[in-house]
Amino acid sequence: MLTHPYAAFNQLEYDTTIRRCKTRPVKVGNVTIGGGHPVVVQSMINEDTLNIEGSVNAIRHLHEIGCEIVRVTVPSMAHAKALEGIKQELRQTYEDVPIVADVHHNGMKIALEVAKHIEKVRINPGLYVFEKPNSKRTEYTQSEFEEIGEKIGETLKPLIISLRDQGKAMRIGVNHGSLAERILFTYGDTPEGMVESALEFVRICEYLDFRNLVISMKASRVPVMIAAYRLISKRMNELGMDYPLHLGVTEAGDGEYGRIKSTAGIATLLADGIGDTIRVSLTESPEKEIPVCYSILQALGLRKTMVEYTACPSCGRTLFNLEKVLHQVREATKHLTGLDIAVMGCIVNGPGEMADADYGYVGKTPGYISLYRRREEIKKVPEDDGVEELISLIKADGLWVDP
The missing domain is CATH 3.20.20.20 (Dihydropteroate synthase-like)
Incomplete structure (x- = not known):
């Protein structure tokens, strides 16, 4: 055999x-x-x-x-x-x-x-x-x-x-x-x-x-x-x-x-x-x-010198313009050393696929964004306020530094 x-x-x-x-x-x-x-x-x-x-x-x-x-x-x-x-x-x-x-x-x-x-x-x-x-x-x-x-x-x-x-x-x-x-x-x-x-x-x-x-x-x-x-x-x-x-x-x-x-x-x-x-x-x-x-x-996990971004490739389930939002999130947070931030277009990929991330930005409901701290959903905010609210969450945790 x-x-x-x-x-x-x-x-x-x-x-x-x-x-x-x-x-x-x-x-x-x-x-x-x-x-x-x-x-x-x-x-x-x-x-x-x-x-x-x-x-x-x-x-x-x-x-x-x-x-x-x-x-x-x-x-x-x-x-x-x-x-x-x-x-x-x-x-x-x-x-x-x-x-x-x-x-x-x-x-x-x-x-x-x-x-x-x-x-x-x-x-x-x-x-x-x-x-x-x-x-x-x-x-x-x-x-x-x-x-x-x-x-x-x-x-x-x-x-x-x-x-x-x-x-x-x-x-x-x-x-x-x-x-x-x-x-x-x-x-x-x-x-x-x-x-x-x-x-x-x-x-x-x-x-x-x-x-x-x-x-x-x-x-x-x-x-x-x-x-x-x-x-x-x-x-x-x-x-x-x-x-x-x-x-x-x-x-x-x-x-x-x-x-x-x-x-x-x-x-x-x-x-x-x-x-x-x-x-x-x-x-x-x-x-x-x-x-x-x-x-x-x-x-490879050999040095951590920048933010690690996790993002799904986008599909028909995605509830917002993923490419645009990922760019906005990156531009707002790229100066923060050592954080893991996930941007997920739907509930199928997030929060499960972003379990290792420090913060998650997930489209669960049309027009709204769910923000996560690791596996815990912290709040749901209007899509237009998502990036600003993510920054506020990072600041509340004492992890924000000005660019």
Whole structure:
């Protein structure tokens, strides 16, 4: 007799809380990634780092709307030196926002300069010791592979020691689209290649007793990104490593699909318990990324930074213009942090479907709105007064703050 795969479900107890993988805490200025701390939100300015005033304004704006660590790019030594002025200006005019700087393409000297001024350096293993691909090559011998590995270790050593001795952090940021040639020859263009590329750098750091590391496995294709993060999580567990992971779908694009693509990758892994910091990469102004990050975290119950709205999709039973009223309720209450508010069009969906909400706004009688505090109906009011009366109820409970 065949057993249905879901036959045992009613015998199990389900915990709706996401159980995050245990990782070590990594300090980045006054922010901690991993170690059970809330998932950290990151973004990146698109200002030229040489423009100190413009960069300071961009960093400050991102931080003010919820970005906790801000990334900048340092393509030259001049850009690296400009970081000193950016940090000084932030401290004098705002606050000391944690900054992570991108270093690419033989950026050894640049990275050492960067390490003097900011809290975290991001390097890409595929580009940090960059070698021009050889179109005539057909294989890498084991000795060639190891020889380049030794060169990487020698090149990376001064940066590791500098960061270690200053108590600063490094992100080993692997990108699917920029794996080193010898990794591609050995492992192919695969999640396994991405993982081995990261682990090679991790081992070099560990050899030098540096463990203030964050790892990322970014790809523009969501299935590749998910597979790579799951594999690095599995491999670290096997090796006794516990480094926090930075999640992101790189080059996700813009608009609705860019947001959906990023959410598909990031949320899937967070639901698995994988991930300690996130960045949504959109081809839009950087401040557009922050609301998406917080929406992902709120939807999964990992952070509560705004009102959670529950609303039915509307149908023939709906007794008022649900879309219009939901907009009115949201505009009136969106500044209140931490509340759950339900807007339901009829008695079928409310109050049953909104049992977990702090407040409910339900159409039970044509022309009237029933207002609920959790499961209890408090009063029935004319439809035109519904939003105002909801606000009055929140105020009576002492939970209202002015916008």
